Amino acid sequence: MAVELQILGRAVKAAQYRQHRALDSRLASVGSTLAQWDALRAVGRAPGASARELAAATFQSEQAFGTLAGRLVAQGLVDRRPGHGRRIEHHLTPEGNRVLKAGHVVADSVLEECFEGLTEPERAALLGLLLKIEGQPGG
Structure with a gap:
């Protein structure tokens, strides 16, 4: 039996939507939103990155x-500093680093709940399949 691709696509979107709603709701407890925490996470992974690089990393324009x-x-979570040429570099402030770390604890909890119905081998298989769709190594 062939899988209807629109149903598959909707199931992936529904799982993502549920995860994002839970993350956004629970991140409020550490003073952040999902979009803000994702941006902090991107800056934390690539200190000194440009807005262009960070936009790509967070799937935004x-x-x-x-x-x-x-x-x-404005919230004191990120500093912008002049870089080479016209480049503006982004860095976490100590408060931004605190919110990022607190967000990791929240995200780990939310994601554990989201994937609790899957065994470890099923989680590994799902990750491999998603990476394969994205064209990344390991998929």
């Missing part, structure tokens, strides 16, 4: 990331 980064700067 440069304009949307620039607006979000401006809010993070």
Whole structure:
């Protein structure tokens, strides 16, 4: 029996939607939203990255990331510093690092709940299949 691709696509989207709603709701407890925490995570992974690089890492347009980064700067979570040429580099502040770390604890809990119905081999298989779809090694 062939799998209907629209049903498969919707199931992937539904799982992502459930995960994002839970993350966004629970990240409020550490003073963040999912979009903010994801941006902090990207800056934490690549200190000194440009807005263009961070936009790509967070699946946003440069304009949307620039607006979000401006809010993070205003909240004292990110510093923007001049880089080479016209490049503006992004770095976490100590408070940004604290929120990022607190968000990791929340995310680990939420994701454990989201995937609790899968065994470890099923989780590994799902990850491998998703990486394969994305064209990444290991998939």
